[in-house]
Amino acid sequence: MARTRCDRTPVWAQLHAAYAATGRAFDLRDAFAQDSKRFERFSQSAPCVFADLSKNRIDAPTEALLLELARQSGVEEHRDAMFAGEKINHTEGREVWHVLLRTPPSSSNDGSHRATELAKVHETLNAMLAYAESVRADATITDVVNIGIGGSDLGPQMAVLALDAFANSGKRVHFVSNVDGHELAATLKKLKVESTLFLIASKTFTTIETMTNAHSAKAWFAAQGGSDTAHHFAALTTNVAAANAFGITTTFGFWDWVGGRYSMWSAIGLPLAIAIGATGFREFLAGAHAMDEHFRTAPLEQNLPVRLGLLDLWYRNFHGFTSRSIAPYHSALRRLAAYLQQLEMESNGKRVDGEGATLPFGTSPVLWGESGTNGQHAYFQMLHQGTDVVPLEFVAVKKARHDLAGHQPLLLANVLAQAQALMVGKRADAGPPQGGAVPLGGSEPHAVGERGGIELSGGHKHFPGNRPSTFLLLDDLTPASLGALIALQEHRVFVSGSLWGINSFDQWGVELGKVLAKDIEARLANGDATGLDGSTAGLLARLRD
Numbered sequence: 327m328a329r330t331r332c333d334r335t336p337v338w339a340q341l342h343a344a345y346a347a348t349g350r351a352f353d354l355r356d357a358f359a360q361d362s363k364r365f366e367r368f369s370q371s372a373p374c375v376f377a378d379l380s381k382n383r384i385d386a387p388t389e390a391l392l393l394e395l396a397r398q399s400g401v402e403e404h405r406d407a408m409f410a411g412e413k414i415n416h417t418e419g420r421e422v423w424h425v426l427l428r429t430p431p432s433s434s435n436d437g438s439h440r441a442t443e444l445a446k447v448h449e450t451l452n453a454m455l456a457y458a459e460s461v462r463a464d465a466t467i468t469d470v471v472n473i474g475i476g477g478s479d480l481g482p483q484m485a486v487l488a489l490d491a492f493a494n495s496g497k498r499v500h501f502v503s504n505v506d507g508h509e510l511a512a513t514l515k516k517l518k519v520e521s522t523l524f525l526i527a528s529k530t531f532t533t534i535e536t537m538t539n540a541h542s543a544k545a546w547f548a549a550q551g552g553s554d555t556a557h558h559f560a561a562l563t564t565n566v567a568a569a570n571a572f573g574i575t576t577t578f579g580f581w582d583w584v585g586g587r588y589s590m591w592s593a594i595g596l597p598l599a600i601a602i603g604a605t606g607f608r609e610f611l612a613g614a615h616a617m618d619e620h621f622r623t624a625p626l627e628q629n630l631p632v633r634l635g636l637l638d639l640w641y642r643n644f645h646g647f648t649s650r651s652i653a654p655y656h657s658a659l660r661r662l663a664a665y666l667q668q669l670e671m672e673s674n675g676k677r678v679d680g681e682g683a684t685l686p687f688g689t690s691p692v693l694w695g696e697s698g699t700n701g702q703h704a705y706f707q708m709l710h711q712g713t714d715v716v717p718l719e720f721v722a723v724k725k726a727r728h729d730l731a732g733h734q735p736l737l738l739a740n741v742l743a744q745a746q747a748l749m750v751g752k753r754a755d756a757g758p759p760q761g762g763a764v765p766l767g768g769s770e771p772h773a774v775g776e777r778g779g780i781e782l783s784g785g786h787k788h789f790p791g792n793r794p795s796t797f798l799l800l801d802d803l804t805p806a807s808l809g810a811l812i813a814l815q816e817h818r819v820f821v822s823g824s825l826w827g828i829n830s831f832d833q834w835g836v837e838l839g840k841v842l843a844k845d846i847e848a849r850l851a852n853g854d855a856t857g858l859d860g861s862t863a864g865l866l867a868r869l870r871d
């Protein structure tokens with residue numbers, strides 16, 4: 327499969343020329359003034375998601391060049407290789423096949439590797455969902471505790487919170503991830519041994535945080551007189567042998583071709599399946615599958631993950647924006663930013679390409695955010711008036727699932743107003759905001775001059791505007807729409823990673839800290855500071871005092 331790194335394509339130089347000619351000085355207000363159809367041109371529907379990209383610093387000729395970049399880089403071939411189960415995670419020699427986890431079963435098995443793996447997927451899914459239903463029906467279990475970290479925590483935790491309106495099991499679901507014992511201790515305080523089910527979630531079943539918490543949970547269980555481990559512990563892992571050795575006999579497996587941060591569609595999704603039931607979980611998978619099909623088949627011009635991934639590259643490598651903020655205007659999506667941090671930054675936080683060569687351009691942006699309207703009262707000041715431009719991604723949900731009067735219109739008014747304010751800005755002397763009236767022209771200076779700086783910058787009450795945002799709109803937050811939204815995010819990360827020529831599916835960068843923590847753990851016990859740098863040695867001594 328031929329891939330060409332973005333900067334080695336013929337169109338790369340044209341993109342640089344386009345940036346110099348129109349991109350650098352691009353002003354959204356001028357763009358809307360000059361094109362009455364801009365909203366239609368830069369918005370589109372995808373499964374469960376309507377996306378308005380029109381408030382981004384991009385014009386049609388630039389998007390055409392970016393689409394050409396996708397073609398010349400071989401994004402489509404790379405995507406097809408992923409769907410076909412080629413070992414595109416070449417540094418670990420693995421397929422990248424999370425899309426198979428949400429592929430409907432096939433009525434025929436042609437004996438191919440894909441058919442065999444798909445059959446295994448559905449066999450495990452059926453067993454896992456039957457188990458979820460049995461837990462839901464088991465009145466003796468009131469609390470389910472998921473012990474896992476990273477991909478074995480963030481996805482299910484985010485989704486259980488997001489789909490709280492669909493949770494009908496009557497079980498409390500807890501998540502313990504941190505090796506900091508405060509977290510497990512605080513959770514154990516709320517539990518009774520006879521009514522608790524522990525799910526030990528770990529792809530490898532070796533992760534130190536998870537194993538430490540699992541051992542402590544097991545010790546607590548025994549100390550409280552618990553004995554029926556089969557009823558109170560289950561493991562979600564690719565390493566069933568290690569789970570058995572730990573003493574867990576109820577296990578649900580998955581495969582090494584499921585990356586940790588792409589694993590909530592597998593047995594790792596069990597907490598969600600317990601919360602919303604088998605039918606809800608299947609709807610979640612179906613929503614993701616619909617987005618997979620969109621990504622796989624839609625023409626690039628109308629392919630939402632492709633358009634978002636291209637925009638990510640445009641902002642990172644041409645405008646030089648180093649971060650992206652996510653603002654979900656739905657309180658149930660309050661862990662979305664944490665989830666997306668792992669997805670984007672563990673996938674694309676790489677400084678070398680697939681061949682190990684140093685990249686001459688930036689890759690993963692810093693991903694961060696908070697749900698609206700909370701963020702407005704914390705860091706939106708910086709987004710409106712700070713020195714850095716941060717592209718914002720709003721996620722709004724039309725339908726509310728509560729009946730409190732007045733809240734939803736206020737929430738939706740706020741999300742629209744923020745996107746509007748970021749773009750239109752306001753001159754300090756323009757008087758009180760006039761709603762639809764746009765008080766700023768596009769050519770105002772951005773820099774504060776040496777003399778007369780106050781005049782040039784417009785002063786404290788000046789909003790420069792022209793701050794870009796994307797607006798993702800769901801009709802309703804359901805298992806299906808959440809599945810589609812998350813699959814959309816997975817695929818946009820795939821697209822930018824593919825353009826950058828990196829392997830988005832390994833995570834070697836987490837290894838060094840793990841090795842050093844083992845060494846320092848021993849030194850904390852024996853006080854040996856030999857060979858340590860001065861700072862580490864000094865802190866070690868203070869911690870041992």
Ligand code: F6P
Nearest residue numbers: 476477478528529530533586836
């Ligand atoms: O942080 C590194 C990592 O390997 C993640 O990729 C993964 O999601 C997490 O640790 C947990 O791994 P495991 O599921 O094997 O315990």
